[in-house]
Amino acid sequence: MNTEREREKRQFGHRARLALTPAQIRPMDDQAHAARAMWNQLHDLWTMTPKCRRSLSRMDQTLRQARKEIDWYAVLPAQAAQAVLKTYFQAWRNCWDGRADEPNFKARFRTAMSVDIPQGRDLQIKRVHRRWGMVNIPKIGRVRFRWTKDLPVGKLANKENRITGARLVKDGLGWHIAFRIQTLEPKPEPHTGPEIGIDAGVNLPLALSDGNHQDHERPARLPDGTADRDKWLNPDEKAKLLRLERQAAHRKSFRKPKERSSNRLHRTYDQIKQLRARATRRAVDWQHQTTTNLARSYGTVVVEQLNITNMVKSARGTIEEPGKNVAQKSGLNRSISQEAWGRTVTMLTYKTARHGGTLHKVPAPNTSLRCSACGFLTPGSREDQATFVCKNPDCGWSGNADWNAARNILHLYRIGLVAIPAAGRAVVRRTRGAKPATAR
Numbered sequence: 001m002n003t004e005r006e007r008e009k010r011q012f013g014h015r016a017r018l019a020l021t022p023a024q025i026r027p028m029d030d031q032a033h034a035a036r037a038m039w040n041q042l043h044d045l046w047t048m049t050p051k052c053r054r055s056l057s058r059m060d061q062t063l064r065q066a067r068k069e070i071d072w073y074a075v076l077p078a079q080a081a082q083a084v085l086k087t088y089f090q091a092w093r094n095c096w097d098g099r100a101d102e103p104n105f106k107a108r109f110r111t112a113m114s115v116d117i118p119q120g121r122d123l124q125i126k127r128v129h130r131r132w133g134m135v136n137i138p139k140i141g142r143v144r145f146r147w148t149k150d151l152p153v154g155k156l157a158n159k160e161n162r163i164t165g166a167r168l169v170k171d172g173l174g175w176h177i178a179f180r181i182q183t184l185e186p187k188p189e190p191h192t193g194p195e196i197g198i199d200a201g202v203n204l205p206l207a208l209s210d211g212n213h214q215d216h217e218r219p220a221r222l223p224d225g226t227a228d229r230d231k232w233l234n235p236d237e238k239a240k241l242l243r244l245e246r247q248a249a250h251r252k253s254f255r256k257p258k259e260r261s262s263n264r265l266h267r268t269y270d271q272i273k274q275l276r277a278r279a280t281r282r283a284v285d286w287q288h289q290t291t292t293n294l295a296r297s298y299g300t301v302v303v304e305q306l307n308i309t310n311m312v313k314s315a316r317g318t319i320e321e322p323g324k325n326v327a328q329k330s331g332l333n334r335s336i337s338q339e340a341w342g343r344t345v346t347m348l349t350y351k352t353a354r355h356g357g358t359l360h361k362v363p364a365p366n367t368s369l370r371c372s373a374c375g376f377l378t379p380g381s382r383e384d385q386a387t388f389v390c391k392n393p394d395c396g397w398s399g400n401a402d403w404n405a406a407r408n409i410l411h412l413y414r415i416g417l418v419a420i421p422a423a424g425r426a427v428v429r430r431t432r433g434a435k436p437a438t439a440r
């Protein structure tokens with residue numbers, strides 16, 4: 001039977017590497033610096049203006065005036081300047097809705113460089129080779145980019161399937177382009193695959209309740225027990241990083257207070273950034289592959305509701321009441337934040353939806369301390385970071401501590417304890433007709 005399936009709109013991004021020539025990198029950097037300066041000027045204006053007189057049109061007017069008067073602002077295309085204003089307002093909206101902190105000044109060396117191309121028709125994308133595409137970048141010209149995904153351009157583009165814009169972003173490995181893509185796709189059939197509980201472990205990157213753990217074989221800890229923040233680098237790359245860090249420290253020691261850092265020091269910093277960007281790219285690649293496989297195999301994915309920033313902050317404590325064992329706790333927390341659990345959950349959310357599955361979050365307390373076989377909290381059961389041996393005399397279940405937590409997470413979902421996002425905060429609600437807590 002050939003029935004027309006319901007279609008739904010999908011918006012997503014696609015990132016590709018840009019092949020800019022050295023002569024193009026310079027004006028590209030200038031654009032990004034101008035965009036950053038514009039943000040800072042807007043922020044200055046916003047904070048100086050009394051509350052009752054702040055308005056979008058006023059800011060827009062100032063922006064236009066500044067573009068006329070300050071000549072190096074002119075390197076930034078008008079559309080990109082408008083995008084800065086739009087992003088600035090969005091930053092405030094995110095703050096007011098409780099999603100982010102207040103926007104702040106962007107410092108030259110601490111800010112990711114980026115420029116927006118808000119209109120898709122400016123891009124004029126064309127595929128020129130099996131592996132290369134061409135894109136038009138305002139005020140720079142035609143630039144090649146790596147073609148790794150079929151994009152809705154040329155004859156494939158229409159009202160529903162098209163590129164709506166792009167953002168240029170620079171990291172340690174150079175300039176990249178992130179396309180904003182909009183497509184109309186058939187709605188996926190509901191996924192009938194099994195249920196799975198997933199825990200972001202410290203020993204296992206992703207522990208699964210059915211024992212099908214996902215591991216990247218890069219230990220989170222060094223032999224001496226401290227967290228390895230460069231685990232995604234190979235031994236020779238780690239040695240290079242260490243050498244560069246020593247070199248940077250040495251060069252820095254010659255710098256007098258308030259003196260500018262030397263060009264040599266900046267070159268060393270750039271090399272360090274490059275290694276770190278490579279590590280991040282590997283981590284993200286692993287996350288993408290793993291989450292895609294998970295979304296394909298499982299219909300219902302259950303994860304823990306946890307707030308990583310709070311965990312790191314809570315270890316630090318406050319000035320009046322400094323945290324205890326901060327080093328150990330933040331060491332643990334650092335490896336948690338490095339696994340970038342938040343990013344994994346984001347990926348799982350949209351990937352499960354694309355495959356017709358669902359993702360649920362359950363409240364976190366005690367999932368790592370409670371026994372997943374008998375359901376009791378018996379003191380001393382979690383013997384160390386890796387092993388869990390139930391001390392309840394009637395039970396005695398033993399296994400990997402992360403696996404235990406993953407089993408608990410799935411159990412919490414099965415008894416109906418699901419966190420439901422409401423007005424920005426997760427509220428725990430027991431669904432109707434849920435099984436009683438003792439059922440295992």
Ligand SMILES: [Zn+2]
Binds near residue numbers: 372373375392395
């Ligand atoms: Zn037990």
